[in-house]
Amino acid sequence: MKRVVLIVMDSMGVGALPDAEKYGDKGADTFGHIVLENSNFEIPNLRELGLGNIPGxxxxxxKIDEPVGDFGKIKELSIGKDTITGHWEITGLETKTPFKTYPDGFPKEFMEAFEKKIGVGCLGNYPASGTEIIEELGPEHEKTGKPIVYTSADSVFQIAANTDVIPLGRLYEICEAARKLLVGDWACGRVIARPYIMENGKRVRTSDRKDYAVSPSGETLLDKVKKTGKTVYAIGKISDIFNGQGVTQAVHTDNNMDGVNKTITALKQRFEGFIFTNLVDFDSKFGHRRDPIGYGQAIMEFDHRLPEIIMAMEDDDLLMICADHGNDPVHSGWDHTREYVPILVWGKKIKAGMDLGVRSSFADIGATIAEYLDAEPTHIGESFLKEIF
Incomplete structure (x- = not known):
């Protein structure tokens, strides 16, 4: 009974790509800068898997002498540095044309059509930090009932609302209306519901975030595993990223540790296939908020839970850990950064300590998983299965 568990440490890049300067990301190094900023940074389990042995x-x-896992780092082949681009490439799709972004806000014509559709005007409509804009526009939103709209350097249309003002179900309906309109000349990669509540006088975003993504541009690893009759178990925002395509079972998560809990729950079930987990807190709570101390603490918390994941694995299970882009918490702004991502592999039967080198595409991960699970090959990517067995 073969399974692969792929855990995406969302945004934990390991150094700027050669073309990072084109994206305004020269010198970015998410993990490296976190290590420098955290004086008591201890991650014994990730080190044992070989994270510190990845060159650079x-x-x-x-670095340690005898890692028990296999390790390497991977370039992003696609154009972009966002969630969808990264996850789609991991599963075998290259994004050659970047998703459209809106650095000056969304067009007047779109906003008029959107407001007519939802029956209310909007606030904002400019690039902003999610935590900052709800403080800036929250009072007016709470007084008028108008939703807060904002974007970022990514192709996203984000809608924030106090759920005492706009109930969660209504917020989702508003997002669904936006998703239907954001096509053609108004194309956009994701619509994101960003609910918040008042807690001790502060505006706090909740875990009821929901992403409405475009469907993948072709068959992904998820589709190919599903076609074999095996399970594709999506944990966290994975199902949203793929618009449900190729997913056989999906569970929501409240935070990173809930994602770990649900990954362990999945491992304790009896099925063959693919467990695909995204741990979003690294990105949303610490990378975008430029909080290297919090990011470091979150990595240490995940590291502490790694033995539980490994203990839940069966003899033929493979564990892979990677990222989907960078989000350097000491970089300027509050957006993603164009970086290499790590790849760590562990299983009871692998050859330990193998250096997988610098690989040319995130898709090598998906190609390896497809081969291991006896699925059709992915569109792109070179499997490293023979290197680890």
Whole structure:
């Protein structure tokens, strides 16, 4: 009974790609800068898997003599540095034309059509930090009932609302209306519901975020595993990223540790197939908020839980850990950064300590998983299965 568990440490890049300067990301190094900013940074389990042995990672400070996992780093082939681009490439799709972005806000014609559709005007409509804009426009939103609209350097249309003002179900309806309109000349990669509540006088975003993505541009690894009759178990925002395509079972998560809990729950069930987990807090709570201390703490918390994941694995299970882009918490702005991502592999039967090198596409991960699960090959990517067995 073969299974692969792929855990995406959302945004944990390991150094700027050669073309990072084109994206305004020269010198970005999410993980390296976190190590520098955290004086008591201890991640014994990730080090044991080989994270510190990846060339260039943390200047070699975390290297050990005999890692039990296999390790490497991977370039992004696609044009972009966003969630959809990264996850789609992991599963075998290259994005050659970047998703349209809106650095000056969404067009007047679209906003008029959107407001007519939902029956109310909107606030904002400019690039902003999600936590900052709800503080800036929250009072007016709460007084008028108008939803807060904003974007970022990514192709996203984000709608924030106090759920005491706009109930969660209504917020989702508003997002669904936007999703239907954001096509053609108004194309956009994702619509994101960003609910918040008042807690001790502060505006706090909740875990009821929901992403409305465009469907993948072709068959992904998820489709190919599903066609074999095996399970594709999506944890966290994975199902949203793929618009449900190729998913046989999906569970929502409240935070990183809930994602770990649900990954362990999935491992304890009896099925063959693919468990695909996204741990979003690294990105949403710490990368975008430029909080290297919180990011470091979150990595240490995940590291502490790794033995539980490994203990739940069967003899033929493979564990892979990667990222989907960077989000350097000491970089300027509050957006993603164009970086290499790590790849760590562990299983009871692998050859330990293999250096997988610098690989040319995130899709090598999907190609390896497809081969291991006896699924059709992905569109792009070179499997490294023979290197680890």
């Amino acid at each position: 990672v943390a200047d070699g400070k975390l």
